[in-house]
Amino acid sequence: MLTTISGGNSIFTISGMSPENFPELPGVLSEDGITLTYADFKTMIRQTIFAVSITDLKPILTGVLFELNKEEGTVSAVAVDNFRLAIRKVPFVQVTGGFSKVVIPSRALNELLKILPDRDDETIEIHTSANFVSFRFEKVLMVSRLLEGEFLDYKAAIxxxxxxxxxxxxxxxxxxxxxxxxxxxxxxxxxxxxxxxxxxxxxxxxxxxxxxxxxxxxxxxxxxxxxxxxxxxxxxxxxxxxxxxxxxxxxxxxxxxxxxxxxxxxxxxxxxxxxxxx
Amino acid sequence: MLTTISGGNSIFTISGMSPENFPELPGVLSEDGITLTYADFKTMIRQTIFAVSITDLKPILTGVLFELNKEEGTVSAVAVDNFRLAIRKVPFVQVTGGFSKVVIPSRALNELLKILPDRDDETIEIHTSANFVSFRFEKVLMVSRLLEGEFLDYKAAIxxxxxxxxxxxxxxxxxxxxxxxxxxxxxxxxxxxxxxxxxxxxxxxxxxxxxxxxxxxxxxxxxxxxxxxxxxxxxxxxxxxxxxxxxxxxxxxxxxxxxxxxxxxxxxxxxxxxxxxx
Incomplete structure (x- = not known):
C-alpha cells in the first residue's frame, strides 16, 4: 500500500494502510431528529459551551444537554459544572420522531462551530439514535458518540x-x-x-x-x-x-x-x- | 510601600517593596574591552547561537565564546554542542586593556539581539571583569554574569x-x-x-x-x-x-x-x- 508523489527531482513514497481497516461510520438511521437554523444552533452552542465541566469526574457534564420543549416550539441547550450553569433556548424549525433529549460531547460542538458556514438562514439536521448523533448540513455528515448517564437535575439548581x-x-x-x-x-x-x-x-x-x-x-x-x-x-x-x-x-x-x-x-x-x- | 493608581471610579492600590532591597548592579570597571559595530555583533551572535548546547551537562557550552585574534584585527564567536560547532569572525573597531576571551551566556546574547537598534554602523562597547561582562550602547547598560570553566578545545575538533x-x-x-x-x-x-x-x-x-x-x-x-x-x-x-x-x-x-x-x-x-x- 504505497503512494508515490513526485515533482521535479523529488520523489516521496508514503506508506499507506488498507481502506478495509478504516472504521465504518456508525449509521444513524433513526427518525428522531430536530432541525435548526445555523444561526440559532451556533448561538446556543456559543452561549453554553463555556460552562461545560472540564474535569472528567462526571463525564456526562463535559457535554451539552439538548432538550426539547415541544409545546414551546423550542429546544434548550444546557451546560453545567460545579460552579455555574448556562441555558440557552432557541426555536426549532422542525422536530421529527421521538426526539426528546441527548447530551452531545462539547468537542463535537466546538468542531461544528468551526466548520458551519456563515449562511445563517440555512438549516442543520440533527438525528439521534441510542448512542450516536449525526449532524447533516450542505454536503457534510458528521457523526459523534453521545454521552451516556444521568445529566444533573439542573432545574432544581435554579x-x-x-x-x-x-x-x-x-x-x-x-x-x-x-x-x-x-x-x-x-x-x-x-x-x-x-x-x-x-x-x-x-x-x-x-x-x-x-x-x-x-x-x-x-x-x-x-x-x-x-x-x-x-x-x-x-x-x-x-x-x-x-x-x-x-x-x-x-x-x-x-x-x-x-x-x-x-x-x-x-x-x-x-x-x-x-x-x-x- | 503602596502605589495608588486611579482613573474614573477605579482605584488600584499596589503593594511595593523598598528600593533598598533592589540588588545593586555589579560594577564592571575593568579596562578590558572590545568595541564592535551593531551589524557585526548581531551577525556573530545570529550565526553561532543556534549551536550552543541546550543541556546543562556542561554549563560552559550553553554560552558563546568570544575570543580575540589581535593580529588579525578580528574577534571570533564560537558555539559548540556534542554534535556541531559554529564559528563566526568579525573585525573589531577597538580593543582595550587585556581583553582576550570570555564565555557569555546565550540568554544575555538573545536579549541583546532583541533590543539592539537597527542603526548598524553604531558601536557597542563590551567590557569584562573576572565574573561579569557589560554591554554599553546608546543609553543602555546591560550586565551579565560570565560562564566559568574551560571551554571545549574547539580547534582540535576541526x-x-x-x-x-x-x-x-x-x-x-x-x-x-x-x-x-x-x-x-x-x-x-x-x-x-x-x-x-x-x-x-x-x-x-x-x-x-x-x-x-x-x-x-x-x-x-x-x-x-x-x-x-x-x-x-x-x-x-x-x-x-x-x-x-x-x-x-x-x-x-x-x-x-x-x-x-x-x-x-x-x-x-x-x-x-x-x-x-x-
Missing part, C-alpha cells in the same frame, strides 16, 4: 425566586471585573466582592499584589447585599451575553447569582457565590 | 584537511533537506543520507512514514562518498548561511562535515555525521 434584582450595563460591569482580575493571583482565588447598595455596586478585591476598588451606577433598586464570586465564571457569563443590559437576580449571599435578559427568557446564566471573609 | 569539496547552492540544498525532513519521525532520528557522486548529490531518507529521494546537481567534483546526518543540525547551519553558495568539505563518512564560504574564512559550521545502516 432558585425559584429572588430577593431583589438589579439592571446592569453588561460591558460596564464586564470591564470593571476585568480590571479587578488584574490583581488576581493564579494560585489563590481572590473573590471579587460586590456590594449592591440601592443605586450602585461597589466592586472590590484584594490579593498579595494589592487592592482594587470601583463603582458602577445602576437604576435604583430596593435592597443591599454583599456577595463574592470567582471573576473567571462571571466574566465568561458576561462575555456570552449579546445584550447591552441584563438583569442580575439575588436571593442571599450564599445563593446562586442569576443573570438573564431583561424581558425575555431565552437564556439564563448562573454563577455560584464564593463565601467572603469578613 | 579537521585540518579534506578529501574533496563540493560547491552547493545553499537554498537548493536547504529546501531538499527540508522536504526530506517531512518524513522524519519525532521519536527516532532517521538520518538524511547524502550520496556525493562526482557531479550531483543524491539525498534520501526513510522512516516508518515512507521514503524520500531527491537529487541536487553540482559543479563536477573529484570523488564519491555516502554520508548521513541529523537534518536538524544541517538545516540550522544552512539557515545561518547568508551566502548563495557554500563549500562542503568532506574527509570520510565518519569525520565532521564542514560548511564554509567559498573564498572567505569568516565563518565555519561543523556537523558530525550519523553512522548509516548499510
Amino acid at each position: 432558585p425559584k425566586d429572588y430577593k431583589f434584582r438589579v439592571k446592569v450595563d453588561v460591558r460596564d460591569f464586564e470591564q470593571v471585573i476585568e480590571r479587578a482580575s488584574l490583581l488576581a493571583n493564579s494560585t489563590i482565588i481572590s473573590p471579587i466582592r460586590c456590594a449592591f447598595d440601592f443605586d450602585h455596586i461597589d466592586i472590590s478585591t484584594a490579593s498579595n499584589i494589592g487592592q482594587f476598588h470601583d463603582t458602577v451606577s445602576c437604576e435604583p433598586f430596593s435592597n443591599k447585599m454583599v456577595i463574592g464570586f470567582n471573576y473567571k465564571y462571571m466574566l465568561a457569563a458576561l462575555n456570552a451575553c449579546d445584550d447591552e443590559e441584563i438583569m442580575i437576580e439575588l436571593q442571599s449571599n450564599l445563593a446562586p447569582i442569576i443573570l438573564k435578559p431583561l424581558e425575555r427568557e431565552d437564556y439564563l446564566f448562573l454563577v455560584l457565590p464564593l463565601r467572603m471573609k469578613e | 579537521p585540518k584537511d579534506y578529501k574533496f569539496r563540493v560547491k552547493v547552492d545553499v537554498r537548493d540544498f536547504e529546501q531538499v533537506i527540508e522536504r526530506a525532513s517531512l518524513l522524519a519521525n519525532s521519536t527516532i532520528i532517521s538520518p538524511i543520507r547524502c550520496a556525493f557522486d562526482f557531479d550531483h548529490i543524491d539525498i534520501s531518507t526513510a522512516s516508518n512514514i515512507g521514503q524520500f529521494h531527491d537529487t541536487v546537481s553540482c559543479e563536477p567534483f573529484s570523488n564519491k562518498m555516502v554520508i548521513g546526518f541529523n537534518y536538524k543540525y544541517m538545516l540550522a547551519a544552512l539557515n545561518a548561511c547568508d551566502d548563495e553558495e557554500i563549500m562542503i568539505e568532506l574527509q570520510s563518512n565518519l569525520a565532521p562535515i564542514i560548511l564554509k564560504p567559498l573564498e572567505r574564512e569568516d565563518y565555519l559550521f561543523l556537523v558530525l555525521p550519523l553512522r548509516m545502516k548499510e
Whole structure:
C-alpha cells in the first residue's frame, strides 16, 4: 500500500494502510431528529459551551444537554459544572420522531462551530439514535458518540425566586471585573466582592499584589447585599451575553447569582457565590 | 510601600517593596574591552547561537565564546554542542586593556539581539571583569554574569584537511533537506543520507512514514562518498548561511562535515555525521 508523489527531482513514497481497516461510520438511521437554523444552533452552542465541566469526574457534564420543549416550539441547550450553569433556548424549525433529549460531547460542538458556514438562514439536521448523533448540513455528515448517564437535575439548581434584582450595563460591569482580575493571583482565588447598595455596586478585591476598588451606577433598586464570586465564571457569563443590559437576580449571599435578559427568557446564566471573609 | 493608581471610579492600590532591597548592579570597571559595530555583533551572535548546547551537562557550552585574534584585527564567536560547532569572525573597531576571551551566556546574547537598534554602523562597547561582562550602547547598560570553566578545545575538533569539496547552492540544498525532513519521525532520528557522486548529490531518507529521494546537481567534483546526518543540525547551519553558495568539505563518512564560504574564512559550521545502516 504505497503512494508515490513526485515533482521535479523529488520523489516521496508514503506508506499507506488498507481502506478495509478504516472504521465504518456508525449509521444513524433513526427518525428522531430536530432541525435548526445555523444561526440559532451556533448561538446556543456559543452561549453554553463555556460552562461545560472540564474535569472528567462526571463525564456526562463535559457535554451539552439538548432538550426539547415541544409545546414551546423550542429546544434548550444546557451546560453545567460545579460552579455555574448556562441555558440557552432557541426555536426549532422542525422536530421529527421521538426526539426528546441527548447530551452531545462539547468537542463535537466546538468542531461544528468551526466548520458551519456563515449562511445563517440555512438549516442543520440533527438525528439521534441510542448512542450516536449525526449532524447533516450542505454536503457534510458528521457523526459523534453521545454521552451516556444521568445529566444533573439542573432545574432544581435554579432558585425559584429572588430577593431583589438589579439592571446592569453588561460591558460596564464586564470591564470593571476585568480590571479587578488584574490583581488576581493564579494560585489563590481572590473573590471579587460586590456590594449592591440601592443605586450602585461597589466592586472590590484584594490579593498579595494589592487592592482594587470601583463603582458602577445602576437604576435604583430596593435592597443591599454583599456577595463574592470567582471573576473567571462571571466574566465568561458576561462575555456570552449579546445584550447591552441584563438583569442580575439575588436571593442571599450564599445563593446562586442569576443573570438573564431583561424581558425575555431565552437564556439564563448562573454563577455560584464564593463565601467572603469578613 | 503602596502605589495608588486611579482613573474614573477605579482605584488600584499596589503593594511595593523598598528600593533598598533592589540588588545593586555589579560594577564592571575593568579596562578590558572590545568595541564592535551593531551589524557585526548581531551577525556573530545570529550565526553561532543556534549551536550552543541546550543541556546543562556542561554549563560552559550553553554560552558563546568570544575570543580575540589581535593580529588579525578580528574577534571570533564560537558555539559548540556534542554534535556541531559554529564559528563566526568579525573585525573589531577597538580593543582595550587585556581583553582576550570570555564565555557569555546565550540568554544575555538573545536579549541583546532583541533590543539592539537597527542603526548598524553604531558601536557597542563590551567590557569584562573576572565574573561579569557589560554591554554599553546608546543609553543602555546591560550586565551579565560570565560562564566559568574551560571551554571545549574547539580547534582540535576541526579537521585540518579534506578529501574533496563540493560547491552547493545553499537554498537548493536547504529546501531538499527540508522536504526530506517531512518524513522524519519525532521519536527516532532517521538520518538524511547524502550520496556525493562526482557531479550531483543524491539525498534520501526513510522512516516508518515512507521514503524520500531527491537529487541536487553540482559543479563536477573529484570523488564519491555516502554520508548521513541529523537534518536538524544541517538545516540550522544552512539557515545561518547568508551566502548563495557554500563549500562542503568532506574527509570520510565518519569525520565532521564542514560548511564554509567559498573564498572567505569568516565563518565555519561543523556537523558530525550519523553512522548509516548499510
